[in-house]
Amino acid sequence: MDVLEQTRDYEVARKEYRLDIPEDFNFAYDVIDVRARERDGTAIIAVSRDGSDIRNITYSDFSEQSSRFANALSSLGITKGDFGCVIIGRIPAWYTVLFGCMKIGAISMPGTNLLTAKDIAYRVQASGARFIVVTPEHCVKFDEVRDQCPKVEHCIVVGGTHPGWLSFEDLLAEASPDLDRASLPAIRSTDMMMAYFTSGTTSMPKLVPRDFGYALAHAATALFWMDLREGDVHWTLTDTGWAKAAWGLLFPPLLVGAHVVLYDGEGAFDPIFHLKMIEKLKVSTFCAPPTVYRLFAQQDLDGYDFSSLRRSMGAGEPLNPEVIRYWQKHTGNVIADGYGQTETINIVGNFPGMEIRFGSMGKTVPGFNVDIVDDDGNRMPDDEVGHIAVNTEGSWPPGLFKGYLTEAELDTAAFRNGWYYTGDTARRDADGYLWFEGRADDLISSGAYRISPFEVESALLEHPEVVESAVIGVPDEMRGQLVKGYIILKNPALASEALAKEIQEFCKNLTAPYKYPRKIEFVTELPKTISGKIRRVELRESN
Numbered sequence: 001m002d003v004l005e006q007t008r009d010y011e012v013a014r015k016e017y018r019l020d021i022p023e024d025f026n027f028a029y030d031v032i033d034v035r036a037r038e039r040d041g042t043a044i045i046a047v048s049r050d051g052s053d054i055r056n057i058t059y060s061d062f063s064e065q066s067s068r069f070a071n072a073l074s075s076l077g078i079t080k081g082d083f084g085c086v087i088i089g090r091i092p093a094w095y096t097v098l099f100g101c102m103k104i105g106a107i108s109m110p111g112t113n114l115l116t117a118k119d120i121a122y123r124v125q126a127s128g129a130r131f132i133v134v135t136p137e138h139c140v141k142f143d144e145v146r147d148q149c150p151k152v153e154h155c156i157v158v159g160g161t162h163p164g165w166l167s168f169e170d171l172l173a174e175a176s177p178d179l180d181r182a183s184l185p186a187i188r189s190t191d192m193m194m195a196y197f198t199s200g201t202t203s204m205p206k207l208v209p210r211d212f213g214y215a216l217a218h219a220a221t222a223l224f225w226m227d228l229r230e231g232d233v234h235w236t237l238t239d240t241g242w243a244k245a246a247w248g249l250l251f252p253p254l255l256v257g258a259h260v261v262l263y264d265g266e267g268a269f270d271p272i273f274h275l276k277m278i279e280k281l282k283v284s285t286f287c288a289p290p291t292v293y294r295l296f297a298q299q300d301l302d303g304y305d306f307s308s309l310r311r312s313m314g315a316g317e318p319l320n321p322e323v324i325r326y327w328q329k330h331t332g333n334v335i336a337d338g339y340g341q342t343e344t345i346n347i348v349g350n351f352p353g354m355e356i357r358f359g360s361m362g363k364t365v366p367g368f369n370v371d372i373v374d375d376d377g378n379r380m381p382d383d384e385v386g387h388i389a390v391n392t393e394g395s396w397p398p399g400l401f402k403g404y405l406t407e408a409e410l411d412t413a414a415f416r417n418g419w420y421y422t423g424d425t426a427r428r429d430a431d432g433y434l435w436f437e438g439r440a441d442d443l444i445s446s447g448a449y450r451i452s453p454f455e456v457e458s459a460l461l462e463h464p465e466v467v468e469s470a471v472i473g474v475p476d477e478m479r480g481q482l483v484k485g486y487i488i489l490k491n492p493a494l495a496s497e498a499l500a501k502e503i504q505e506f507c508k509n510l511t512a513p514y515k516y517p518r519k520i521e522f523v524t525e526l527p528k529t530i531s532g533k534i535r536r537v538e539l540r541e542s543n
Contacts, residue, residue: 008223010351010366017366019219019398025189027215028066028102029181031254036063043254045233045281046092047263051273054281056259057092062099065172067179069100072171076131076154080105080185083129083195085120087111087138087241090249090264093158093168094240097133098194098250102212103179105187106131109195112241113137113266121145123197124152126207133168136160189213195405196243196342207405208243208342215251217345217399220367222252225338225349227311228285235261235278236287243342244315248287258285271295275304282308290319293335297323301330309333311352315340316533320461321358337361339388339436341422343414345399347390348434359458360433361426368397372428377417380428385437385452388426389419425452442536444473446481451515453536456483459510460517463503465489470526470534471517474543485517486526486539495522 007013022030035041036059044057078084084101086108088094094110101108109127111120113135120142124132131154132142139162142155158168193212197205222228226248236248253260261281265273275296278286286309293314312333319335328334338349339361347370350362364370369391372380380386390400392415400420403410414421425437437443437452444451453471460469468488473481487503489495500520507516527538 008227008352010224010354010363013224013366014364017220019217019367021189021213021216021398023188024186025212025216026102026187027193027212027251028099031215032059032066032099033063035254035257036060039257041257042259044092044095045259045261047261047277047281049264049266051277051280062092062095064177065096066099066103067177068172068175069096069168070103070179071175073100073106073131074104074184075175078104078106078131078154080187081107081192082131083107083109083127085109085111085124085127085129085132085134087113087115087120087132087134088158089113089135089266090240090262091135091159092262095250096172097158097168102193103181104184105191107192107195107209109197110241110245111197112239114239115141115241117141117144121148122205124149126197127195130154131156133158136162139165187212189216194246196246198342206411208401209403209405209410210246210401214246214345214399214401216255217367218247218251219255220365220399221247221340221346222256224351224365225336225346225362226252226285226287226313227352228253228256228258230257232256232258232284232310233261233281233308234258234285234287235263235281235283237274237289237292247340247346269295271299275299275301278309279305284308285311285313287313287315289316290314290323293319293323293327297326301326304330306331306333311336313338320458322462324358339434343401343420343422344390348388357433360429360435362434363432364434368400370434372426372434373417373419377419382430383427385425385427385443387419387440388422388424388434388436390422391418392420393418439536442472444471444481444483446473446476446479446483446514451483453483455511456485456507456515456517459507459515460485460487460503462510463506465491465494465499466503468526470536470539472536472539472543474519474540482519483515483517484519484521484543486521486523488523488526492522492524 040060042056043059046055086097098108128151133156135158155165156168157165189212192209194210196208234253238244238248309331312335314335315338324335334356336350338346340346347365347368348361350356372386373389374386403412423440425440426434438454442453456471457469460466467490470486474484476482504516527535
């Protein structure tokens with residue numbers, strides 16, 4: 001299937017978009033290898049840490065290297081259905097490993113570089129992984145817990161050596177580049193391809209299986225939210241261990257033949273370096289967390305050439321209207337919000353040609369029926385808060401998972417009443433735009449009101465002294481709960497009762513008066529999951 005043949009007109013696509021996933025679809029063979037044979041070109045633009053070394057890596061490079069790695073895994077006895085833990089940063093080997101696993105049907109589990117030894121042990125034990133592929137800094141971590149992971153038979157290190165570990169580079173050099181797909185066990189599009197662990201804001205991380213069809217389902221992400229074109233230079237800022245990498249570094253851009261920027265950066269974020277690289281690489285489509293856009297907005301953007309930049313996207317957090325306006329003024333791009341989960345592809349977004357309403361996630365992605373429903377699956381009236389849910393009646397939406405993987409079976413508790421309940425809440429306006437409210441278990445009940453912490457946090461972030469905020473409900477005898485805000489200031493030395501009152505009054509003027517935080521605590525950091533999401537549950541437990 002050539003995804004470029006699909007219509008991009010949103011209203012037409014809502015009626016006509018269909019995705020037929022072939023029974024034997026395998027991204028590594030049917031996209032990477034096919035492009036290598038038929039229209040080879042740049043797949044990845046690899047940028048070194050200091051930006052001095054920029055290399056174009058082609059589809060044929062990945063085709064050959066992934067076949068070598070597939071043969072190397074096979075020689076180690078790894079076969080279809082075996083799990084492998086993969087912790088590799090933003091370097092080309094990440095792709096080689098993932099594609100090689102796909103070719104033999106081994107299930108890769110990408111993990112972030114932030115994982116601790118305990119985190120790695122949990123993931124290996126939960127999956128029963130037979131092999132692990134990491135960069136050198138993680139070898140010692142795994143050695144600490146290796147005796148707790150008896151099922152791991154092979155440890156492979158990328159970009160270095162470590163006692164007792166196999167060298168990734170040596171394995172590739174010794175393996176054949178020839179791979180006969182027909183000689184391997186048949187792989188169906190419904191077979192598990194990858195698995196991600198959710199961040200676990202209220203419990204231990206859950207294992208989310210993603211089948212081979214998931215890769216092709218991201219055609220909708222590419223076409224409608226990201227608006228990717230063949231030849232685009234696309235840059236998504238994300239860690240390779242998060243599902244966002246599947247969106248921005250992997251499936252959507254490579255499906256359409258865009259060139260993916262892969263920057264091997266670490267440490268403190270350098271906004272000036274990133275702005276210079278957007279200009280130097282002539283980036284045409286760009287996706288970043290709202291925190292990055294806030295840092296960009298603190299820079300003087302007049303000296304940069306953004307003429308190549310056609311589309312900018314953000315997701316995951318509230319974004320100040322002032323930041324959106326500043327970015328638009330200097331780039332001509334209105335930052336388009338989008339929504340999805342590890343369990344889905346992009347399912348809500350602001351699409352090209354659509355009016356963007358600041359603060360809204362946008363509308364439902366073609367191919368999905370996303371709506372706001374109550375606990376019983378009934379559609380909520382406009383402007384009332386309810387569950388964000390995906391309709392599962394009839395044909396199964398492409399790219400939607402079917403349950404969390406446990407040792408015995410799939411956990412399908414999130415599916416009920418003909419819907420998949422995302423665990424998030426939102427409201428729908430009269431024109432079908434969705435407005436994010438927060439996690440379902442984070443909503444605050446104060447008096448007769450249900451208050452979204454997300455909305456209050458968004459208002460707090462508008463204050464010029466506020467860098468970051470988190471809002472929870474705390475027990476109150478009269479109201480049931482009071483709204484409490486935890487605030488990180490640009491200048492912590494300014495923390496005072498007077499500033500707290502100023503922020504409260506500021507918030508009252510931006511939201512309904514009953515929503516303002518009646519309690520404010522200034523902090524220097526907030527508890528977060530490994531993927532950067534605020535752990536409001538931890539804040540609640542401290543009260």
